[in-house]
Amino acid sequence: MVQEDKVLDARGLNCPLPILRTKKALGELTSGQVLKIVATDPGAVKDFEAFSKQTKNPLLDQAEAAGEFIFFIQKA
Amino acid sequence: MDEKKLAIIATKGTLDWGYPPFILASTAAALGYGVEIFFTFYGLQLLKKDLSHLRVSPLGNPAMPMPIPMPTLMMVLPGMEGMATSMMKSKMKAKGVASLEELRELCVEAEVRMIACQMTVDLFEFDTADFIDGIELGGAASFFEFAGESDITLFM
Structure with missing residues (x-):
């Protein structure tokens, strides 16, 4: 399992807030650090893949459990 | 420069149509x-400091989902627009949709450049003092200056 440096709780937030909060949170990390995001928006799955691809911040891992979507994004 | 660019024209000033420009602008940023x-034109309403005047109307908007089917004639009754507006606002809140003010603030923070059309500001006699800070005034030519180098241009 990936070890995170910071957790972002995006539960209950709808598009585009999880992405916008993630962008902000990544800005507070240094290169190589990992942000864990917990979201409940089902659209987040595709959006985080697209965000990672376009911003070149690697999506290290993702999981789904009990209606929650978890993402690990590393700051490039 | 390898930075991609997005140019948007925002022409509508209702509560619902205020969302697409700010959602796409903040996400692109x-x-x-x-x-x-x-x-x-009516998109200038989105620049006012106070956005609480924005409304959504079921009138002339047959695709708007309503809790109960309603004949068009009823939609002209006093209070219908206010009711539809407060219903939409509470639904948005319940679903975790950002407020327009919040999305716009995120755009401002992300240095989204916002231009108010000089001609329509004059036409409707808008007071630019009512607009949020950092708004530039410009015309069609100034739009093309940016749009001409953009990867995506959207009219909303």
Whole structure:
């Protein structure tokens, strides 16, 4: 399992807030650090893949459990 | 410069149509795009400091989902627009949709450039003092200056 440096709780937030909060949170990390995001928006799955691809911040891992979507994004 | 650019023309000033420009502008900015929004005609309403006057109307809007089917004639009754507006606002809140003010603030933070169309500001006699800070005034030519170099241009 990936070890995170910071957790972002995006539960209950709808598009585009999880992405916008993630962008902000990544800005507070240094290169190589990992942000864990917990979201409940089902659209987040595709959006985080697209965000990672376009911003070149690697999506290290993702999981789904009990209606929650978890993402690990590393700051490039 | 390898930065991608997005140019948006925002022409509508209702509560529902205020969302697309600010959602796409803030998201594009988060993805690293340079973004400019050109506000014209009713879109200028989206620049006012206070956005609480924005409404959504079921009138002339047959695709708007209503809790109960309603004949068009009823939609002209006093209070219908206010009711539809407060229903939409509470639904948005319940579903975790950002407020327009919040999305616009995120655009401002992300340095989205916002231009108010000079001609329509004059036409409708808007007071630019009512607009949020950092708004530039410009015309069609200034829109093309940015749009001409943009990867994506959207009219809303």
